[in-house]
Amino acid sequence: MINFDKLNHYIKNELFAYDSPILLHRPVFSGNxxxxxxxxxxxxxxxxxxxxxxxxxxxxxxxxxxxxxxxxxxxxxxxxxxxxxxxxxxxxxxxxxxxxxxxxxxxxxxxxxxxxxxxxxxxxxxxxxxxxxxxxxxxxxxxxxxxxxxxxxxxxxxxxxxxxxxxxxxxxxxxxxxxxxxxxxxxxxxxxxxxxxxxxxxxxxxxxxxxxxxxxxxxxxxxxxxxxxxxxxxxxxxxxxxxxxxxxxxxxxxxxxxxxxxxxxxxxxxxxxxxxEQLTGFLKEKRILADKYNDFFQDLDIQFIREPESCHSNYWLNAVLLANREERDLFLESTNKNGVMTRPIWALMNKLPMFSKCQTGDLSNAEWLEDRVVNIPSSIPTPKTK
Known part of the structure; x- marks a missing residue:
């Protein structure tokens, strides 16, 4: 069972120490x-x-x-x-x-x-x-x-x-x-x-x-x-x-x-x-945040999604991979109820009414991910939260 108290406390008090809700991604205007x-x-x-x-x-x-x-x-x-x-x-x-x-x-x-x-x-x-x-x-x-x-x-x-x-x-x-x-x-x-x-x-x-x-x-x-x-x-x-x-x-x-x-x-x-003018600094902060998440979720036995092989990712929107849809839904319910904004991956495009009749190949990987992926707060820390 996921320790949701530990998860919510970590995100709200150690990563983003500002009043709830903790948003998925908010802009930072600290330059010109x-x-x-x-x-x-x-x-x-x-x-x-x-x-x-x-x-x-x-x-x-x-x-x-x-x-x-x-x-x-x-x-x-x-x-x-x-x-x-x-x-x-x-x-x-x-x-x-x-x-x-x-x-x-x-x-x-x-x-x-x-x-x-x-x-x-x-x-x-x-x-x-x-x-x-x-x-x-x-x-x-x-x-x-x-x-x-x-x-x-x-x-x-x-x-x-x-x-x-x-x-x-x-x-x-x-x-x-x-x-x-x-x-x-x-x-x-x-x-x-x-x-x-x-x-x-x-x-x-x-x-x-x-x-x-x-x-x-x-x-x-x-x-x-x-x-x-x-x-x-x-x-x-x-x-x-x-x-x-x-x-x-x-x-x-x-x-x-x-x-x-x-x-x-x-x-x-x-x-x-x-x-x-601030992008290089933003990218550095995003990578630091991703590394913190990676270490934290290892203790919770949850897979944090890292950059793929041969890639250097900007870590724009961080995500974790849950065991199944039931665990995913518990994760979403607990975090959002406690002022931590999380969301599932988008509904697959072929499941939307306007695209439901479009041709598809075997989409087993996409369906597997839809059941498990959750996005977590990924904002660049502002001076107040550092």
Missing amino acids: EKQYLIDCIDSNFVSSVGQKVVDFENQILEYIGIDHAVAIVNGTSALHIAMQLVGVTHNTEVITQPVTFVATCNAISYCNASPVFVDVDKDTLGLSPEKLESFLKDNTKQTREGPVNKISGKRISACVPMHTFGHPCRIEEIADICKKYNLPLVEDAAESLGSYYKGKHTGSFGDIGIVSFNGNKIITAGGGGMLVTNNQDLAVKAKHITTTGKIPHPYEYYHEEVAYNYRLPNLNAALGCAQM
Whole structure:
């Protein structure tokens, strides 16, 4: 039996010594956020045109080590544009994982395409290369346009793996498989800023990657996302169609296609710039917290989820693995009742009503994880809690 009194006391009094509830993840604004917002207001450029947007894009592309970055209003919109750019269109299919936040599948739907769910690995919580290759080998035929699903007859237009909780999946192997099958790779790195696979930053393995800066992410712009790529043509097109498709001109308004008002406001970018200046320190604090959790849960005989082999994780959202669903539910009930916010892993995407009829492979690993994974408080300690 888990010693819940010991667990709740440790989290509330030794890790996060502030009044309940102890949140899953709260932002820390301890740098130049206020000053940069004032600078932005003083400049009169507070919407989608402004120097802070350019500065934020440059900070991200330099940090990730990629050629181009395009600031987007949020991560979901960034995914939508990324998939559209690689050719996800009406009546096609996109391979993704069932263990993900709903935004991944919503973005597929925005393109009028359908997700196909392939299982994850237990150690990475992300798309399994073996299951991906097996699905493509057994269920598709190769054409000039790429793989076509033998069952539905639809073209598979992209593969979208996600780095769950900031832990990189085996993205290099996935990229090799996608290249073999002529399948565009869109990398959902929404949760993994600061995470690396074999020394290379997540988001930089595919045709396009995306990052999110939602209020609960490792850095936040109060919202916001970023599309990252080494392909200049894709970057130019992304900036164009997220800026309403307007032809650049000093004063005339001429729009050449139906496009989107998806550019990140300068105010949000100002927050993002200040947060990026603190990212290295945030990552250090997150790793210290993860090490403390790992030691503590060993005493409780509960498995703390560590970074996978060949990975350097940002430990954005920490998680533990319980013995079964019954133990998971007891864990959730006790912690939440005592002011410690915990949550189960997301409901599997194929179990949601809007995606319940989508094709799936064998999802036994995902189902096993759904019964056992719980997220625990993962905020960066503020000066008050140190």
